[in-house]
Amino acid sequence: MGRLFLITLQGRIYSCRHCDTHLGIADDIISKSFHCRHGRAYLFNNV
Template sequence: MGRVFIVDLEGKVYSCIHCKTNLTKDQDIMSKSFKIRGGQAYLFREVVNVSTGNKEDRMMITGLHTVTDIFCVGCGLNVGWKYVSQTFLYQKYKEGKSVLELYKIVGPHDSNDLVCQQVSQLMIQ
């Protein structure tokens, strides 16, 4: 494996909660309505500075999806997952998009999300 180059982002940025490595920008949010076991999550068009795990089929609220977990390249924290392929046509818009779990990232969340983020920081410590 070669050297990892970190991409620095500008503007309103979301970063890894542990090492503060930039992951994505506010303008790349596609949806804020994702719910996970740990709380809330956002769907993003593009995410940088992550590595991917193995593909697997995972049953989710919206059905069976082929996904891969994504990990921060700075510290290795599992920050969410990326959709690889979809079975249902109405879910195809998710292919190639990534979900980041809010309790694993820091950034310009809405004011309602700040409480969730603060509670999540306590959970992860």
């Protein structure tokens, strides 16, 4: 499969509500009014 690559993020972060995995930094948000086929979403520059 591949190697697992983990990075611990610093500052204001967004994480999974179920497993608490760090997903992205607040500074990387492009849009908070983005919509995907499942509903409202945040659009990140880097995740």
